[in-house]
Amino acid sequence: MSDIGFTAPTKPVRENQKVVYVTGCLGFIGFYVAKKCMQEGWHVIGVDKKTYAANLDREQELHMVSYDNQVNFQLIEMDINDLERLVDCDYVINCAAETHVDNSIDGSDVFLRSNINGVHNLLKLITAKGRYGMPIFVHFSTDEVYGDIDDGSFDEEHLLHPSNPYSATKAAADQLILSWARTHDLPYFIVRPTNNYGSGQYVEKLIPKAVKFLQLDRKIPLHLGGSPRRTWLHVEDTADAVFHIMTKAVNTNQIFNIPGNFETTNFYVVQEVVRAFHGDDAVAHTNNYINTNYVRPGADLRYSINGDKLKALGFEATRQFKDEIKKIVDWHRDHWIW
Numbered sequence: 001m002s003d004i005g006f007t008a009p010t011k012p013v014r015e016n017q018k019v020v021y022v023t024g025c026l027g028f029i030g031f032y033v034a035k036k037c038m039q040e041g042w043h044v045i046g047v048d049k050k051t052y053a054a055n056l057d058r059e060q061e062l063h064m065v066s067y068d069n070q071v072n073f074q075l076i077e078m079d080i081n082d083l084e085r086l087v088d089c090d091y092v093i094n095c096a097a098e099t100h101v102d103n104s105i106d107g108s109d110v111f112l113r114s115n116i117n118g119v120h121n122l123l124k125l126i127t128a129k130g131r132y133g134m135p136i137f138v139h140f141s142t143d144e145v146y147g148d149i150d151d152g153s154f155d156e157e158h159l160l161h162p163s164n165p166y167s168a169t170k171a172a173a174d175q176l177i178l179s180w181a182r183t184h185d186l187p188y189f190i191v192r193p194t195n196n197y198g199s200g201q202y203v204e205k206l207i208p209k210a211v212k213f214l215q216l217d218r219k220i221p222l223h224l225g226g227s228p229r230r231t232w233l234h235v236e237d238t239a240d241a242v243f244h245i246m247t248k249a250v251n252t253n254q255i256f257n258i259p260g261n262f263e264t265t266n267f268y269v270v271q272e273v274v275r276a277f278h279g280d281d282a283v284a285h286t287n288n289y290i291n292t293n294y295v296r297p298g299a300d301l302r303y304s305i306n307g308d309k310l311k312a313l314g315f316e317a318t319r320q321f322k323d324e325i326k327k328i329v330d331w332h333r334d335h336w337i338w
Helices: 028-039 057-064 099-108 107-129 165-184 205-216 234-247 266-277 280-289 309-314 321-334
Strands: 019-023 043-048 072-076 091-094 136-140 188-192 195-197 227-236 252-260 262-265
Touching: 028 043, 028 057, 028 234, 057 072, 072 262, 099 107, 099 165, 107 136, 107 165, 136 165, 136 234, 165 188, 165 252, 188 234, 195 234, 195 321, 205 266, 205 321, 227 234, 227 266, 227 321, 234 252, 234 266, 252 309, 262 266, 262 321, 266 280
Parallel strands: 019 043, 019 091, 043 072, 091 136, 136 188, 188 252, 195 227
Antiparallel strands: 227 262
């Protein structure tokens, strides 16, 4: 076996220090998860193939995060499909994924390679460590695996009913993990967060896309007139929730929904972006800033997940959309991303 992707910690690991892989560490959620782990004193080995959606500036930010005056980060620039070996570690947190629904509709091949084949490779590497040395696999799924729902909310026991190639590949990965647990005694957590928002998100997502289009003086595309409803979860709450699960859950082999605390229409979100960008007077003219001719095939109308299980573990999201949106719009106004 070669040593592709096998990189030992570059500095001595402190006694009792956790060692954790974070894949997709230069992506949106992966960056905040890696940062949270390091802020808690863990040693992070990041894996990222630096796709179009990676924020390369954030590599330097991660190299600057310290705990007890020690930096605990190193990066492996690689596709998770190409990793051939893992160092001894406590967790493998998989944030690497292709995530944009529109892209999955236009071309699904890369989604199968990353979201299914990549997970398959990680599963093989973890089980190769042996039952008593296996790290815990923490896999980022999505609320979209459940499909949409008119009323009420999905809990972790609901059947999966994905509506597009992206969510179908995420659901397939979930099933692989469950089968590996049954067959190979894999220890795992699957987390299913709802719509994330925050600073540094790539511009294919709604909020940064809206800011970019306003900067370009173009109309913001909204399918179904902005009527689809989403529940919004700040990315730092997501990172806090995952760390809470890893450190507070008594037993592994569980699935946790991570709901947000603010449900609204896509139109309202864009309205608030317009307010933050142009001021209160512009809100009455929001329709002048949007293009409702955009069509997304198979569009989901409403996502909603039940968070009682996570709440029983002692965690709820605390950051409020109304307090965060202006800061996020300002960040994206000041950090141009094509």
